[in-house]
Amino acid sequence: MFRLEKRPTPSRFWLYATPVAAVVLTMLAGGLLFAAMGKNPFLVIKTIFWDPVFGEFAWYLRGQLLVKAGPLILIAIGLALGFRAGIWNIGAEGQYIMGAICGAAVGLAFYPTESRLIFPAMILAGAFGGWLWAMIPALLKTRFNTNEILVSLMLVYVAETILAKAATGFLRNPEGAGFPGSRNFSSYPAAANPELIAGSGLHWGGVAALGVAVAAYLLLTRHVLGFQIRLSGQAPRAARFHGVSPTVLTVLCMGISGALAGLAGLFEVTGPAGKISIDFSSGYGFTAIIVAFLGRLNPLGIVLAGLLMALTYVGGEMAATNLGLPAAAIQVFQGMLLFFLLAVDVLTNYRFRRMAGAAAAGAK
């Protein structure tokens, strides 16, 4: 009846309509799911999308949206640069953990010295930790042509093991009575990353996320490197003729995304999380992949997508607590978002064509 036909050029309409359509479809399918579980679907959707922003406790929850969105945006922007160039860093979660560990280690090494220089040094160490962890798959790819998807993903599990070691061993709080976990940064002002305005939820990580979004937007639209990234993704051969070195580009893109993930980890460990603990990693590195695609790999789109994703987390928690939904239902709901996004995304590059009679007969 119908067949998919590749569009000569990607549809600009669907490029921007896809995320909206995906959100609407997620609401519909999610509503059916919640209804099947015996909950009022309108109430659930309202609790997830409306209450955190305009509801009774919005004054608290709006800040929490920033807390949740900050690391997602920071990581997703780095990933998007690579994804645009066809470089698939799936291991941002590991780079996030390593950034947190390196940054925290630098801060804790100076404990209890008070100096204005400590926090900047930790920021550098955090970015370095993430960068270093991303260099492993980058160098293995450029030297030995290994698959960066597999290597970066597997390094996440290595990082988690190092995290457990840090929390129970080399970064453990010496005054913590043998319990795992580092010192809490909230009681060490020189290394802490508190809310910049009390109650706002905004800490240095949020500021960095917005700054990086603007910088990445300018990079992609105004800078030659941005052009090379886009060209490599769309036409690798043309890029090569244009003098773009795949090796340099891989190292650059992996490095930037690793450093940004490391920064996100550093801001998280010194701020909302407060300390290195065994359960410090909470999946931001993986969720950021969804955010990057939801934001159309566009830095400004990613800011919006990060806020939307944060909304499903904060609102999802509200729905789970107040309406008695199981946590798994909320996770399914979030997963649907990526599923529908990828499904609808087909329309950006393809269109449905009704088959002509003869062609249809021939096709049978």
Added chain:
Amino acid sequence: MKRRNLLAGAAMGMALAMAGGAFAQGMDKVKACFIYVGPIGDGGWTFQHHQGTLAVQEAFGDKVETQYQESVPEGADAERVLTQMALGGCNIIFATSFGYMDQVNAIAAKFPDVKFEHATGFKRDSANVSTYNARFYEGRAVEGLIAGRMTKSNKIGYIASFPIPEVIMGINAYYLAAKKVNPDVEVTVVWAFTWFDPAKEADAAKALIDQGIDFIASHTDSTAPLAEAAKTNGAVLGFGQASDMAEYKPSPRVTSIIDNWGPYYIKRVGALLDGTYEQVDAWEGIAGGEVLIGEITEAVPAEVKAEAEAMRDAIAAGTFHPFTGPINKQDGSAWLAEGQTAPDGDLLGMGFYVEGVKGDIPQ
């Protein structure tokens, strides 16, 4: 605007607290809230806490409203969930994992009129924070006795989660009871560094089985270790952990330690209802009904079963303490003298193995 709301809220909270203080006569209705570290379907730790939640609902009916949130990570997310619950009108909040300690104390300071109950913790920074735990080591002793009597290879295993006193105490109690009835027994500890991860728990069980171990006790939350033991056709036996895990009866699960939180939850919510609520540091065991020993199956010889039940009853009666001297530390230094029983403080801060346990506690 935000700040004003916050101030208004704080003022109202103070007014309520003062009104409560002036009358101290309980409440007509209590909203009791629970945060869980894993999914209810873990079949172990969280499942048992949820059974406690259901018991509260059943005990008080209309006078109580319960709410819960599953799978709350131990970090910044816990702080938000606790705040949401406190804002949402919960009168008492049970935080059911050790890792919520800092968050509970931070949020409790902001909501002085909400009661916070933290499982297995030791920090009570403000007057509205209570802690509660169960003497699981009592159940470990019963398990150790059965393992020591029944092991054929004289090698018994323990899947440990994290090197915290709670877990180390369990390993020591298990080993001491086994060694008492079988001087040749050796215990091997595998650290899983997780509370709930069926794949990692299964790997840990496999590693133990490969070393010729024929009894596995676990300190993690899922049924995966028993599922691994079940594949050995009865060569390897184990225990239900946190919940009865009756689906693995009669073997490989030969008995179990059941966490029974219902009585404590009912007591605390009841106290809030009738106005007798006070800050506590609760640590009940077999005697208080918080730790139950599950049915000992026919896979255990009758005389061993009788011996295990006698130990259980002696612990309940207070005539036997699993940590009774003489006991030396792993390095050979003296810990408990002949006939001396372990002070609670030593147990709650336990950072050492007893003499005879091989290996090191991860540092």
